[in-house]
Amino acid sequence: MRVLIVFVSIFSLLSISCVPQKKYIQIERSIVSQEKLVNKKKIEVDVLRADSIVLAEKLHKLKNE
Amino acid sequence: MKILSVFMLLFMLSSCVSIFKYKASQADYNQSVQLGYQYNKDMARLKQLNAKTRNEINLLTIDADSMNSSVSTKYILRRLEKHGIKVKAEDFNPEYLPLRHPSSRDWDITEEETTKYIKLNPDTARNIKWLTTKEKDINYWLNYARMYPRDFCDKYILPLMETDTDPNYLLTLIDYMYEMKPMNPLVPDKSLYESAKCHAETSGKAGYNGHKRLLGCKEKFRGECCDYGNFSARDHVIRLLVDEQVSSLGHRYTSLGFYDQVGISVASHIKYSETVVFDFW
Numbered sequence: 390m391r392v393l394i395v396f397v398s399i400f401s402l403l404s405i406s407c408v409p410q411k412k413y414i415q416i417e418r419s420i421v422s423q424e425k426l427v428n429k430k431k432i433e434v435d436v437l438r439a440d441s442i443v444l445a446e447k448l449h450k451l452k453n454e
Numbered sequence: 455m456k457i458l459s460v461f462m463l464l465f466m467l468s469s470c471v472s473i474f475k476y477k478a479s480q481a482d483y484n485q486s487v488q489l490g491y492q493y494n495k496d497m498a499r500l501k502q503l504n505a506k507t508r509n510e511i512n513l514l515t516i517d518a519d520s521m522n523s524s525v526s527t528k529y530i531l532r533r534l535e536k537h538g539i540k541v542k543a544e545d546f547n548p549e550y551l552p553l554r555h556p557s558s559r560d561w562d563i564t565e566e567e568t569t570k571y572i573k574l575n576p577d578t579a580r581n582i583k584w585l586t587t588k589e590k591d592i593n594y595w596l597n598y599a600r601m602y603p604r605d606f607c608d609k610y611i612l613p614l615m616e617t618d619t620d621p622n623y624l625l626t627l628i629d630y631m632y633e634m635k636p637m638n639p640l641v642p643d644k645s646l647y648e649s650a651k652c653h654a655e656t657s658g659k660a661g662y663n664g665h666k667r668l669l670g671c672k673e674k675f676r677g678e679c680c681d682y683g684n685f686s687a688r689d690h691v692i693r694l695l696v697d698e699q700v701s702s703l704g705h706r707y708t709s710l711g712f713y714d715q716v717g718i719s720v721a722s723h724i725k726y727s728e729t730v731v732f733d734f735w
Contacts, residue, residue, distance in 0.1 A: 403470065405473075406472065406473050407470035407471060407472060407473060408470060408471055408473055408476040409469065409470055409471075410469055410470060410471050412471075412476070413471040413475070413476050413479065416476070416479045416480060416483055417479060419483055420479060420482055420483045420486060423483060423486040423487060423490065424486055426490060427486055427489050427490050427493065430490060430493035430494065430497065431493060433493075433497055434493050434496045434497055434500065437496075437497060437500035437501060437504065438500060440500075440504050441500055441503055441504050441507070444504055444507040444508060444511065445507060447507075447511055448507050448510055448511050448514070451511060451514045452514065
């Protein structure tokens with residue numbers, strides 16, 4: 390009986406403080422793919438920002454002409 | 455039993471991950487997703503901004519091109535030839551004139567608008583009591599030239615080629631009127647009429663020609679044209695359009711410009727017999 394109590398209490402403690410490894414691996418994979426996507430977007434934003442600076446300079450030059 | 459419990463405990467420990475570690479990973483993931491949204495927003499904003507800037511650049515480039523090439527002698531002669539108007543290049547040298555090509559402003563007029571304009575009545579002043587018949591006629595011919603530039607040109611400007619009118623002024627006007635899109639008819643406005651009337655009367659009595667107001671006349675206009683001499687209503691409009699001897703061509707571009715209202719007043723002039731003042735808004 391005592392063993393059963395110990396077992397149940399350990400089991401419930403574990404269920405509160407742990408998550409299945411499968412779930413953890415899944416979220417780790419999601420993080421990797423999300424980071425790849427974010428990096429891709431960051432590059433696109435940088436390109437657009439550079440374009441915007443070039444275009445603004447061109448416009449300014451044309452207006453001054 | 456004890457062994458079984460220990461074995462099960464070990465099994466469970468090996469197949470699970472600490473909740474703190476998991477929560478930290480989840481927070482990282484959420485942060486990454488948020489960053490993705492932020493980049494999406496930035497991308498949309500920058501794309502919009504760049505499209506707007508590109509559009510502005512295009513417009514300015516079109517303007518510059520029109521100013522530089524479309525109005526050069528070579529292009530004008532080529533366009534006139536397309537319309538069956540043959541001119542000897544040596545007889546035509548308008549480079550001293552500040553020419554404009556209508557395409558530099560036509561982006562403001564949509565196809566829908568031009569279709570709407572040509573269906574309107576050019577005789578917008580006929581039923582107005584405070585205008586004289588001649589003023590109404592001038593209003594009609596001015597609107598006619600704006601709304602049907604090609605037709606007006608064919609009927610009343612092309613025949614002037616047989617006269618001694620300066621070909622530089624005449625041919626550049628023909629080119630402009632053939633190229634431009636129909637404009638809106640101008641509607642008479644009382645306050646503009648009063649501004650024009652006061653100026654026509656005071657300058658006529660003083661024998662003055664110019665735009666400066668005399669004897670406390672109040673001015674109201676965004677563009678003003680004055681013509682001097684006793685001519686028919688249509689000839690007054692033709693004189694503004696040809697704008698002979700006026701180096702700025704200001705009357706031509708004002709008469710065919712972006713205005714909605716007009717005040718036209720005819721008065722006698724002690725030097726030139728008659729003066730007509732057009733105040734545009």
